Amino acid sequence: MKIGRYTVCGLLGRGGMGAVFKARQPVTGRIVALKVLKPSDMMEMLVEQDELIARFESEARIMGKLDHPNIAAIWDYDIADGTPFFIMEYFCRNLGMVIGESYRVEAPTRKLPLTTAVSYASQTLDALYRMHQAGIVHRDVKPFNLMITGLDEIKLIDFGLSRLRGEVQPTSAAKGERIGSPYYAAPEQEAAPDSVDGRADIFSVGVMLYRMLTGVLPTDEALYTNNVVPRASQYSLDLDSEWDTFFDTAMAFDPEKRFSTAKEMRTALNALVEIWRERVDNECRFIDEFAETPPCPTDASVLRTEPVKARLDEAQRIFGLDSLWRPDCVGMADLVENGDGTVTDAATGKMWQQSGSEFACTWDEAHAYVASLNEQKFAGYDNWRLPTVDELSSLVQEPPELGAFCIPQLLDSAQDTLWTCDTKSYMAAWFVSASMGFVGWQDMTCQFAVRAVRG
Incomplete structure (x- = not known):
């Protein structure tokens, strides 16, 4: 066609x-x-x-x-x-997919690490500041309208409901037409969509950031009755009362009480992150970086090494995933650095690349990359391969909070969204997000990183 x-x-x-x-x-x-x-x-x-x-x-x-x-x-x-x-431009991922938002928008979603969530929100605010300076209000800022590049850059899309300052046509709302998306649209947008300004978009970013950090929507009735947003600090050790105050301002019922511009909101967010980094540093002074966590029951022999074709309706069972596509058991890896660009997992006996591919690549290119490792005998071996979902899942950790940021990470964080050898169809394959701890699938033409395994 x-x-x-x-x-x-x-x-x-x-x-x-x-x-x-x-x-x-x-x-x-x-x-x-x-x-x-x-x-x-x-x-x-x-x-x-x-x-x-x-x-x-x-x-x-x-x-x-x-x-x-x-x-x-x-x-x-x-x-x-x-x-x-x-x-x-075409991008494979969007924020809705990354957090696991479904058609049941109100259902819980995956939490993101604070640094990742703040990066996505900050980039969105930068885009909106540019729009608002041009006199344009987006009016439909939501996770599925934020595309994510292979370099973790945000790309704002879907300007079909956007409105130029002072215009009546061609984008004014028709009678009975709803402008914006439930849960994310500002309250004044439902009442008078043609009169909103950039502060309506600021409200939407507040809702998205709240959800990224907590895994839930701030849908408590108090938001609309007393202008008190449900306390975000109850959902995450990373968040304290300063974050609660921030969200009260970002999602204030009255637009006059919100941040006046996207730039002002970004500045406030930057200040909160600096305070959070100080909290992390203080936490690190007292944490035992060698503290042990309860091990997951594992046996190297049960970690599948052969690729499988898993349809969507059977993948959660085959891969051992929960309702948000996260491994049932995380934190099983016991990594030891080998000093030659590899690490060995004492829990499973697998040897991994410490880093991986320098560039994101398609699924076919991922196989070519592994072949090149074997041709050059990377670290002295020629039996490297693309891992299975089971093997990559064994490296997944819980998204870090406070003290977890203190523990040295032996695997390079630059390679985060990683191809597996398992396929969904002849055109799609499964991947694992290391930092966010979930399994997903994408078209084989999408570009993700590679971390090869052997043993």
Whole structure:
């Protein structure tokens, strides 16, 4: 199937305004994201066709003129068989996938390490500050609209609901149309979506950061009655009363009581992180870095070494994962540095690369990388291979909190999202996120790191 000059490789997702496809450019073969105007039945009932086209063109124009490292780039706009489409940068991961948010948005999600969560929030605020300076309010900031590159950079997407300062058309809300996403949209956005300013986006970032750090949504009624956000500090040792105050401001019911700009919120967040680093340093003075944690029951013989093909409906059982796709048992590794770029896990007898691939690569390139290790006899061995999910899961630790940051890490943290040899289909394979401790799958054309294993 083709849309214009582009070959469609698969559907990535649908929204109210359109559908997004993974596509391939002619000649170069580069993978791109192709968004085509394909409104839902409900949207067609609420909004006239001319208005829909005007909104679609407006989204492309807005994204096209905002040149910022944390805003996804638009490369092309065209019309095929009477239907407009535009071409964007393609990224495999988004924040919604990383935290494990499902169609049951209110269900608990995975917590992220504080440094990772703050990095994602800060980059989002940088993107929003650029937008707001240009007089644009996004109005739909949520995890699934934050793409994540192979270098852990945030790319803000989906400007279909964005509004230029002072404009009435083409992006004003139709009667009965809901602007924004439940749980993430600011309260004033539901009441008067065409009158909101950048502080509505600030509210959304507050909700996302709260969720990244706690694994839950701040949905307590107190948020809307007494302007008191449920205490984030009850969910994490990393958070204290200063963080509670921060969230009270970020998600204040009254926009006048929120941070006035995205830049102001980022400055406040930076100050909190500095205080947190001091807390970590103080904790490290008293922690025993060699303190033992209860070992997981393990036997080297039961760690599968042969690749398997695991369908989505059976993967949790095959890999031994919980409802959020995390290994049932973590912290089993007992690593010893060998001094030659490798570490040995005394618990399983496996030898691992201490670092891994310098660059993210596709699944096919991952196999080629391992082959090159064997050709050069890395560390004196020629039997390196791509690990199974079971083997990589044995390295997973709990996301760190306070004192856990003090313990020296023998494995290079630069290689975090790692390919396995296990496949989901002939086009997709399974990966493991080391720092966030979960298993996921992606198209084999996505780019992740490699950490080879032997033994």
